[in-house]
Amino acid sequence: MSKEITSKAVDYSQWYNDLIIKGGLADYSAVRGCMVIKPYGYAIWENMRDQLDKMFKETGHENAYFPLFVPKSLFEAEEKNAEGFAKECAIVTHYRLKADPENKGKLIVDPEAKLEEELVVRPTSEAIIWNTYKGWIQSYRDLPLLINQWANVVRWEMRTRLFLRTAEFLWQEGHTAHATQEEAVEETVQMLNVYATFAETFMAMPVIKGVKSANERFAGAEDTYCIEALMQDGKALQAGTSHFLGQNFAKAFDVKFTDKENKLDYVWATSWGVSTRLIGALVMAHSDDQGLVLPPKLAPIQVVIVPIFKGEEQKQLIDEKVKVLQQQLKTAGIKVKYDDNDNNRPGWKFAEYEMKGVPVRIAIGARDIANNVVEVARRDTKEKMSMPIDGLAENIIQLLGDIQAAIFNKAKHFRDDHITDANSWAEFIELLDEKTGFIAAHWDGTSETEDKIKELTKATIRCIPLNNKAEEGKCILTGNSSSQRVLFARAY
RNA sequence: CGGGACGUAGCGCAGGCCGGUAGCGCACCAGGCUGGGGGUCUGGGGGUCGCAAGUUCGAAUCUUGUCGUCCCGACCA
Numbered sequence: 001m002s003k004e005i006t007s008k009a010v011d012y013s014q015w016y017n018d019l020i021i022k023g024g025l026a027d028y029s030a031v032r033g034c035m036v037i038k039p040y041g042y043a044i045w046e047n048m049r050d051q052l053d054k055m056f057k058e059t060g061h062e063n064a065y066f067p068l069f070v071p072k073s074l075f076e077a078e079e080k081n082a083e084g085f086a087k088e089c090a091i092v093t094h095y096r097l098k099a100d101p102e103n104k105g106k107l108i109v110d111p112e113a114k115l116e117e118e119l120v121v122r123p124t125s126e127a128i129i130w131n132t133y134k135g136w137i138q139s140y141r142d143l144p145l146l147i148n149q150w151a152n153v154v155r156w157e158m159r160t161r162l163f164l165r166t167a168e169f170l171w172q173e174g175h176t177a178h179a180t181q182e183e184a185v186e187e188t189v190q191m192l193n194v195y196a197t198f199a200e201t202f203m204a205m206p207v208i209k210g211v212k213s214a215n216e217r218f219a220g221a222e223d224t225y226c227i228e229a230l231m232q233d234g235k236a237l238q239a240g241t242s243h244f245l246g247q248n249f250a251k252a253f254d255v256k257f258t259d260k261e262n263k264l265d266y267v268w269a270t271s272w273g274v275s276t277r278l279i280g281a282l283v284m285a286h287s288d289d290q291g292l293v294l295p296p297k298l299a300p301i302q303v304v305i306v307p308i309f310k311g312e313e314q315k316q317l318i319d320e321k322v323k324v325l326q327q328q329l330k331t332a333g334i335k336v337k338y339d340d341n342d343n344n345r346p347g348w349k350f351a352e353y354e355m356k357g358v359p360v361r362i363a364i365g366a367r368d369i370a371n372n373v374v375e376v377a378r379r380d381t382k383e384k385m386s387m388p389i390d391g392l393a394e395n396i397i398q399l400l401g402d403i404q405a406a407i408f409n410k411a412k413h414f415r416d417d418h419i420t421d422a423n424s425w426a427e428f429i430e431l432l433d434e435k436t437g438f439i440a441a442h443w444d445g446t447s448e449t450e451d452k453i454k455e456l457t458k459a460t461i462r463c464i465p466l467n468n469k470a471e472e473g474k475c476i477l478t479g480n481s482s483s484q485r486v487l488f489a490r491a492y
Numbered sequence: 493c494g495g496g497a498c499g500u501a502g503c504g505c506a507g508g509c510c511g512g513u514a515g516c517g518c519a520c521c522a523g524g525c526u527g528g529g530g531g532u533c534u535g536g537g538g539g540u541c542g543c544a545a546g547u548u549c550g551a552a553u554c555u556u557g558u559c560g561u562c563c564c565g566a567c568c569a
Contacts, residue, residue, distance in 0.1 A: 030560095030561095032560080087567080088567080158568080159567080159568090310527060311526095311527090344530085345530080347528085347531075348529085350528095354529095365528060
């Protein structure tokens with residue numbers, strides 16, 4: 001009983017931390033605000049990455065890699081972007097250390113090794129990328145330019161949380177250049193849809209697609225599209241963003257092209273990204289007090305087989321049977337692990353793999369072999385069933401599919417139950433505090449009102465949903481006229 | 493950057509008020525009994541008590557300083 005998890009009803013935040021640490025996803029590190037992603041957590045990221053990468057390539061994108069460092073002068077070029085990120089940038093000012101003459105065995109920054117121009121450790125790569133694109137784009141024939149980068153970025157956050165907000169994090173950032181505004185907007189929406197599909201199909205996490213209000217817009221964007229998810233504590237989490245950048249970066253970095261009519265114009269841009277934050281979202285969307293609940297499509301281990309035996313003779317019998325089963329499951333494309341480690345007893349293993357969120361557990365003992373069955377337990381419902389050994393792989397594939405669908409539906413029901421209309425300020429406050437979740441309310445469309453609401457309630461406009469229906473109403477705070485409801489929530 | 497908590501074995505903690513040989517649980521090592529929900533018995537290894545000064549015959553314990561981490565908030569993906 002060495003690995004107890006704090007109940008999420010008692011302390012949601014502690015529950016989340018316990019899952020990450022005890023589930024073996026990540027560890028605290030010696031660096032403030034930075035975490036170590038452990039193999040099991042990294043395996044989830046690899047699965048996310050591989051799938052997203054495939055989807056990016058299917059939509060015509062290529063991968064490239066740009067430098068970690070951005071010369072300050074480039075970083076400054078797009079004013080709004082620079083201003084937005086300035087206060088969370090790490091800066092390289094020197095390139096050398098030397099032995100401390102006053103303190104043996106210690107090093108100090110060599111004052112003679114000061115850089116002429118400081119380097120910003122990228123918090124995002126627009127600047128370095130657009131500076132590069134300038135040299136790559138001359139003609140409409142060079143467009144569209146569709147590039148993605150898998151990278152790490154650094155944002156010096158005041159307060160960090162495992163996966164949700166760390167000073168350094170892994171992500172992908174797509175940066176595209178287009179000949180027309182329409183095409184750039186189309187790209188922005190296309191990538192938003194890729195993210196939404198990924199979140200719902202692979203993470204089993206329902207999301208709302210929408211557009212950000214001006215307050216929440218990416219620094220330097222004309223429009224920020226986003227997918228918003230709901231966590232089990234009723235707080236919203238921005239899971240991905242896709243930005244229409246207009247010609248802002250093209251103008252800042254002087255990226256022009258000649259069109260078919262031989263006219264010179266600035267290119268139109270997009271950028272879009274998702275990060276390791278998705279792992280935090282995944283954890284908070286589905287898990288319970290026994291540990292992680294991972295969707296089969298992203299689980300590093302989809303099926304674990306636990307042998308139950310008395311003595312070597314039984315063990316050998318089981319080993320032989322499992323060897324065959326394991327091969328059948330692998331052939332069927334299932335990620336399966338046989339845990340015949342003799343240090344831990346079955347009960348310990350059951351608890352351990354529940355902690356780690358393995359979707360399906362198969363227990364097999366001499367008794368089962370005699371009956372030509374195995375015991376199958378699903379993580380999401382804890383339900384146990386007996387399955388015939390013959391045709392096991394087909395049944396397991398079916399079961400994995402069922403689990404994927406079940407956890408999506410469960411999350412979707414929860415989410416749908418937590419989108420509530422508020423028609424008065426009093427109702428708005430009560431919903432925020434009691435029911436939580438998304439609150440659909442009228443808003444007069446001004447930044448001032450949004451700021452005021454945030455100040456009073458800590459709730460922000462998560463998004464204006466795409467295809468939002470028009471509805472005349474009065475702003476929840478000011479009573480001014482409004483033409484549609486927007487979604488408010490407290491958010492991560 | 494404000495508020496709070498905590499630094500003692502790999503992890504989780506006690507000891508501290510009242511200074512006097514460094515403790516517990518888990519984990520680890522060797523072996524036994526075990527095995528269908530975190531089993532059990534025996535034996536064993538592991539510590540400059542975050543760091544630095546000070547008080548004292550003597551400091552994990554008292555004093556001062558310092559560094560670090562986590563949690564809550566503002567900021568943000």
